[in-house]
Amino acid sequence: MPVLILLAAISVSFPTAGTKLPFLERCYMTGAVPLSVTNVTVQGKAADLYRTGGWITMIDLVEGTNSIEIVAGNDTTNCVFTVASKPAPGKAAPPSANEYGKLPFASDVSRPHPAGKEPADIKIVLDAGHGGSDPGTKSPHGIGEKVANLQLVREIAKVLGEMGYKTILTREDDSFVKLADRPKKAHAADAECFVSIHHNAPGFSTDPRTVRYHAVYAWNTIGSILAEYINRRMAMTLEGDIPTRGVLQANYLVTRNPEIPSCLVEVDFMTTPEAEEAVFDGIRRRAIAKAIAQGIDEWCRAAD
Numbered sequence: 172m173p174v175l176i177l178l179a180a181i182s183v184s185f186p187t188a189g190t191k192l193p194f195l196e197r198c199y200m201t202g203a204v205p206l207s208v209t210n211v212t213v214q215g216k217a218a219d220l221y222r223t224g225g226w227i228t229m230i231d232l233v234e235g236t237n238s239i240e241i242v243a244g245n246d247t248t249n250c251v252f253t254v255a256s257k258p259a260p261g262k263a264a265p266p267s268a269n270e271y272g273k274l275p276f277a278s279d280v281s282r283p284h285p286a287g288k289e290p291a292d293i294k295i296v297l298d299a300g301h302g303g304s305d306p307g308t309k310s311p312h313g314i315g316e317k318v319a320n321l322q323l324v325r326e327i328a329k330v331l332g333e334m335g336y337k338t339i340l341t342r343e344d345d346s347f348v349k350l351a352d353r354p355k356k357a358h359a360a361d362a363e364c365f366v367s368i369h370h371n372a373p374g375f376s377t378d379p380r381t382v383r384y385h386a387v388y389a390w391n392t393i394g395s396i397l398a399e400y401i402n403r404r405m406a407m408t409l410e411g412d413i414p415t416r417g418v419l420q421a422n423y424l425v426t427r428n429p430e431i432p433s434c435l436v437e438v439d440f441m442t443t444p445e446a447e448e449a450v451f452d453g454i455r456r457r458a459i460a461k462a463i464a465q466g467i468d469e470w471c472r473a474a475d
């Protein structure tokens with residue numbers, strides 16, 4: 172899911188001077204950084220630059236005023252921004268699973284499982300996360316997650332099509348689709364299931380070099396069953412590549428669906444140069460697409 176990136180590219184996404192950020196102890200910066208960048212100073216001390224095709228670094232923030240200076244050739248960019256004070260202890264508990272409620276247009280009754288139906292009679296909605304003005308997370312070279320999501324969705328649709336299934340894409344190109352309109356398409360199509368595809372980024376305080384995994388998120392039991400089939404196949408395909416966190420519960424708008432089994436796949440992270448290279452590798456993408464399609468196919472055929 173989207174994680175706010177402080178620096179998508181040095182020239183465009185630097186926090187504007189005077190920006191107030193929520194309290195953070197550390198955060199990472201990532202971006203497509205020109206080779207002309209020779210020096211980054213955070214609070215007056217040289218920052219550890221990590222450049223392998225892209226660029227990424229952790230910075231330590233202080234409560235109050237923070238200053239970052241970037242030297243690129245003869246140009247120096249200065250940024251001063253504020254970090255809020257630590258919140259009072261015990262505050263800000265995460266919302267409970269049902270706090271947001273289900274999708275308003277979804278019925279409370281789950282649709283019958285498609286077991287016994289022919290693939291040609293089964294409609295699968297594939298949702299490429301983000302799109303248009305919403306890039307999602309960004310790779311070190313500044314490529315939006317929306318691109319990786321659509322590439323993979325197209326491959327999954329191809330494999331499912333070869334198996335005889337009908338697929339519906341919530342977006343066919345780089346267009347912006349409102350979040351709530353995505354599951355609506357599954358309802359409009361009278362679909363059997365809904366699978367959303369995303370690529371991940373760690374939280375601000377996690378060093379992206381230390382975290383990579385895949386996971387499938389669901390909100391309710393019908394979504395979790397579908398997620399288990401998908402995750403099982405992904406874990407087999409990605410064994411020895413990236414670990415699985417398995418099926419996890421999450422309160423995402425696109426998965427809060429009591430009627431149509433829905434889940435969201437976080438395929439991989441794309442926030443280090445190595446992860447970016449893997450995510451945009453066509454052979455690996457086809458293998459992942461096949462795994463997800465096989466998982467969906469096995470769920471469709473299962474007798475539950």
Ligand SMILES: [Zn+2]
Nearest residue numbers: 172173307369
């Ligand atoms: Zn996302």
